[in-house]
Amino acid sequence: MTQATPITVAAGDGIGPEIMQAVLRIIQAAGARLRIETIPIGMSVYQRGCSAGIEPAAWESLRRTRVFLKAPITTPQGGGFKSLNVTVRKTLGLFANVRPCTAYHPFVRTRHAGMDVVIVRENEEDTYGGIEHRQTQEVVQCLKLITEPGCRKVVRYAFEYARKHGRRKVSCFTKDNIMKMTDGLFHKVFEKIAAEYPDLEHEHWIVDIGAAKLTDTPEAFDVIVMPNLYGDILSDVAAQIAGSIGLAGSANIGEHAAMFEAIHGSAPRRAGQNLANPSGLLLAAVMMLVHIQQPQVAETVHNAWLRTIEEGVHTYDIFQENVSREKVGTAQFADAVIARIGKSPARLAPAHYASAVEATLPLPPPPSAPQKKKEIVGVDVFVDWNGLNRDPELLARELIRANGDGLELTMITNRGTKVWPQGIPETFCTDHWRCRYMQRTGQGRGPMGHAQITNLLQRIAATGIDFIKIENLCTFDAEPGYSLGQGQ
Numbered sequence: 384m385t386q387a388t389p390i391t392v393a394a395g396d397g398i399g400p401e402i403m404q405a406v407l408r409i410i411q412a413a414g415a416r417l418r419i420e421t422i423p424i425g426m427s428v429y430q431r432g433c434s435a436g437i438e439p440a441a442w443e444s445l446r447r448t449r450v451f452l453k454a455p456i457t458t459p460q461g462g463g464f465k466s467l468n469v470t471v472r473k474t475l476g477l478f479a480n481v482r483p484c485t486a487y488h489p490f491v492r493t494r495h496a497g498m499d500v501v502i503v504r505e506n507e508e509d510t511y512g513g514i515e516h517r518q519t520q521e522v523v524q525c526l527k528l529i530t531e532p533g534c535r536k537v538v539r540y541a542f543e544y545a546r547k548h549g550r551r552k553v554s555c556f557t558k559d560n561i562m563k564m565t566d567g568l569f570h571k572v573f574e575k576i577a578a579e580y581p582d583l584e585h586e587h588w589i590v591d592i593g594a595a596k597l598t599d600t601p602e603a604f605d606v607i608v609m610p611n612l613y614g615d616i617l618s619d620v621a622a623q624i625a626g627s628i629g630l631a632g633s634a635n636i637g638e639h640a641a642m643f644e645a646i647h648g649s650a651p652r653r654a655g656q657n658l659a660n661p662s663g664l665l666l667a668a669v670m671m672l673v674h675i676q677q678p679q680v681a682e683t684v685h686n687a688w689l690r691t692i693e694e695g696v697h698t699y700d701i702f703q704e705n706v707s708r709e710k711v712g713t714a715q716f717a718d719a720v721i722a723r724i725g726k727s728p729a730r731l732a733p734a735h736y737a738s739a740v741e742a743t744l745p746l747p748p749p750p751s752a753p754q755k756k757k758e759i760v761g762v763d764v765f766v767d768w769n770g771l772n773r774d775p776e777l778l779a780r781e782l783i784r785a786n787g788d789g790l791e792l793t794m795i796t797n798r799g800t801k802v803w804p805q806g807i808p809e810t811f812c813t814d815h816w817r818c819r820y821m822q823r824t825g826q827g828r829g830p831m832g833h834a835q836i837t838n839l840l841q842r843i844a845a846t847g848i849d850f851i852k853i854e855n856l857c858t859f860d861a862e863p864g865y866s867l868g869q870g871q
């Protein structure tokens with residue numbers, strides 16, 4: 384008998400305490416060896432004036448145990464509160480969100496009897512940095528940041544997960560036909576890492592048609608890895624079409640820590656009524672047991688749960704006349720699972736966790752690529768301009784006055800589309816313009832410097848035009864690190 388594993392548990396809000404109690408009762412009855420540290424999170428903490436929803440003492444527990452079983456919390460309405468989930472994910476570096484979406488046909492209603500997909504979602508980057516700005520009267524912006532190490536971590540995790548769990552294929556969804564640099568990087572890293580796993584199939588889908596295929600024929604997929612936003616949306620879609628959001632658990636994986644939770648929220652309207660389905664949190668706890676090296680207990684719990692579902696003992700959310708046999712509450716559902724400990728399902732595929740598979744992933748050190756030579760070759764100056772008829776020719780005439788010092792205006796775009804030179808009047812223009820100045824080449828000119836940019840901005844300021852921000856245009860080993868204008 385191995386020692387008890389310390390874990391941190393939070394009972395959360397709404398239905399959280401009921402489903403957590405049910406889950407702990409089941410896994411302990413199945414022999415889980417746990418030393419539980421309980422921390423408060425969510426509403427009670429927000430109401431004490433802690434805007435993060437989690438207190439310093441709780442971080443000490445999380446850093447000590449590095450394993451977090453978390454019930455859903457209620458996110459307070461209104462501004463001033465930080466998302467607890469995002470805070471925990473980012474603080475602990477939980478870069479991958481893993482969500483198995485499985486159909487339990489014919490016991491839980493679904494149109495996709497054979498569905499068994501695992502979605503691995505990047506968890507820290509993309510537009511989820513929440514870096515947003517209002518730049519003009521008409522235009523707001525959200526920054527989409529994709530990093531090479533971020534892609535490398537989540538993609539490698541997806542391949543490792545597939546290999547360790549006996550899966551055969553990893554698919555990647557991106558929109559790199561449009562976002563050639565950001566999603567393009569994700570795709571490029573995917574192809575590079577796939578080459579290290581010749582035992583696994585790999586494929587790439589543009590996310591729109593991939594999503595259509597996933598919702599129509601989920602059996603065509605096995606493990607799918609995606610950037611954050613697509614993964615957020617499609618993992619809910621996948622869980623729903625598998626049968627019910629209420630049945631899916633998820634793991635948030637870092638290099639040193641992992642958090643396990645149901646994917647649903649705190650369902651406040653169902654709270655305190657012994658109605659909620661504890662299955663999502665229970666399946667998250669099964670993933671946790673595998674992670675903490677108690678695969679036998681995980682297998683016992685998972686199979687007892689499958690048997691319970693198969694025998695038609697269902698909570699209200701998955702109850703169907705003529706399929707279900709007994710409608711039960713949260714506590715009775717837990718009793719039913721406990722009564723089936725030691726049994727396996729007769730019709731559904733039994734769970735099998737042959738050996739412990741740690742969910743955290745000690746990553747190999749980053750490849751030692753030589754630093755590329757970075758040179759500035761121009762600058763995009765974004766301006767707020769609402770001049771006569773929003774005529775790009777007039778704006779260009781003003782901005783050309785700022786030419787000089789080796790820099791000249793070469794292009795203006797509006798929402799990414801080239802409107803000068805040679806725009807057409809049909810293009811709709813807002814008050815937000817990108818004005819591209821490039822370094823004049825030739826005559827023995829070296830790379831341009833920051834001083835040329837600040838001087839340019841001073842000349843633009845002198846024209847009276849309101850600039851909002853700049854983006855330097857750089858090359859990396861002579862390869863352009865910026866996109867062209869649409870229509871350029």
Ligand code: NAD
Binds near residue numbers: 454458647649660
């Ligand atoms: P929700 O998931 O709580 O509820 C959506 C619907 O599903 C409701 O009809 C609910 O009754 C039902 N439902 C959810 N879980 C169920 C279960 N286990 N058993 C039976 N029925 C269940 O989503 P919501 O209503 O949009 O959000 C409620 C609160 O939860 C919000 O404050 C939200 O911010 C929060 N939330 C928290 C998390 C988290 O902590 N991880 C995730 C999502 C939402």
